[in-house]
Amino acid sequence: MRKKGIFFIINERRSKGKLLLISSFFLAFAGLHNSAQAQIEEKVRINGYSSFEYEYRLSDEGNSDPNGSFDADLFDIVLNVDISSRLRFATDITWEHGTATEEGIGNAAVEYAFPEYTIRNWLKVRVGKMFLPFGIYNEIHTAKPAFLAVKEPLSTNKPDKFGADERFYPRWATGISVLGNFSVNTINFEYNVQVSNGYQENTNPFEEDDNTQKAIAARLLMQPIPGLKVGFSTYSDRITELDDTTGEDTGERTKLSSFSTHAEYSVGDFGLEFEYITGKTDPSDPTDLKKDAFEGMLYYTLKDRFTPYFRYEYLDPDKDVEDDTANMLSFGLNTLVDKNYFLKLQYNRISSGEANARFNAVDFSEFQAAVVLGF
Template identity: 25%
Template sequence: MKSKINILLVLTIVLCWGSMFSQGCEVDDPGSSKDSLSGPTINVFGYLQPQYDYFFTGGDQENTFRFKRARIGVRGKVFEDFSYYFMLETSPFIGSTGDAYLMDAFVTYEANNWARISLGSFKQPFSLDVSTPCNSLPTIERSIVADQLVAPQRDFGLAIFGGNKFNRLNYAVALMNGRGLGVKDDNVKKDVMGRASYKIFRSFTVGASFRYGYPIPNNNEDDRTSYGGDFMFELGNFYLQGEYIYDEGAYFAGAGGGCGATPVALGEERDGAYLLAAYSVTQKFQPVFKYEFFDPDINIKDNLGYTERMTVGFNYFVNDNVRFQVNYLANIETVVNVDNDALLTQVQIRF
């Protein structure tokens, strides 16, 4: 089955790429030429995502109430082409200590629409799934491959962004420490990465990502290379999105996984992909389906870590600022069967 899946994904990747480059957690890049902010401004924003999780593990079923995310930030312009963006994560369920911590904080100079220069802490410009704002994800969980291979998802560095949602072409390139948030850079090498997307038709966008760096602390020799391809298709009320990521070389589990995911052991080569479909039956009700796979070591046959998952659920939008999500996660192990399906429910409030 895995070989058939890979063939389908290779065919899909021929079409691949994305159009959204979100440095922070809002949809628009601060300081973009189409930003609604003008003049010296102070705009407070954020969102809460309280959640209930029920795990089908056999025997006494584990279940819990928690916050997926609880974020608050400030953004605005201070002088002509200079803008700022600052956000804190306050959820005790993300991060290693349970304390509030700095997530995004950067200053942007907009020379023009094709050269917005940002310096500070922000998302790595790699992967359509990672670039999608956290409060706009069609499913509660990001893809496994994005959480495991695009790590750290946030870092300190310098980036240049070009284009906006009205342009066919968008791009981003960045030079980053490669160590993640709250960690001092401890090698002399930097990570270089980039992402580009092109809207072939009004309804179809393709994109690609690249990263090359040195992820291991105090190590300037062992490198890492990552590639990604993605696509988005929108026609009427139907939405389809897919992505493939390949990663090889060194890695550092201490960098953590994206969105609080627990990192797994990786082989020399690893990959994964997902395909997501959604259909807006009404303005308020949107069923969603996602299939994904993740292989932490593609050189090992019948790898115990190989994972497939199907997510079935729906989104219900009360309005633009209130959303309910219900997802059933069917985890499929191909070597050893494990009872680890889950039912996740979440409400999101934006302000």
């Protein structure tokens, strides 16, 4: 009995030792896990947004949706990683229109991906794929919680959906940006200068350039008084002209240039914005194309929750062609349902000239709605 008792005591001590060892392991793992989690929470910021939309054409005819369709418009994840006090990495990944690659529907894309190194507040450097720094909406066009209307203005931001042959500038670019902010007396300034591969048809502009010229984009923002922001943007590029038969580089270049000015002003619950863009496409042959566009918005916020707005858009896709213009009047209501959760309701009235390639003088009205979340 004594030997069995001793054996039992030894086994019990061994069991307690194993239990202590296992417990120590799990406690150490939990400590490492908590430490890693704390580091991740300190260095990594995850944000995003989603938009669910509805569109219905109210008129018998017109270039809009007669069926009253729902649209899982987009879901974006925005990731910022603070690698050091000076270096961060930023990316935005989007899934649009119910992306399902196995079914071949929707769209998945990297909106931007770049490291940003801060030398001073007035001097930062980015390299990678970026939005073009142009106007009010291009850098926020997917961030639906960032603006009042259901969609960004078509006339200035998507003129190819408003009767123009092409946009005033590319949506994205791959290259190098130098940007920053500074103050002179009481006036605050922000600037962004970007050099990129530019637009091209026969190669991937995010991988290689098809000519030696580089596209240049620049934007300057000023805040002369509280509540007022004034901006100027420019874009210039030299696009390779291809042979119609062989698809080879002809050695000739089409000059593309655009310029915009815009302003945003808010005082109390009242606000307004406007943007004007003019662009020119000048190929090697004598024929050039000039176009311009305008958008303006007025809004007023009630009880910090309800914001009715009025917006007007105008596009002339070719200054040398008569009766090709298009315009849109929009009346809408943006309601803050909960924190960063919005319901948008909007009525549009679209009219155009007979020579407009998109609408062909068929005037119509439509209703749009969106449920938008930011997190």
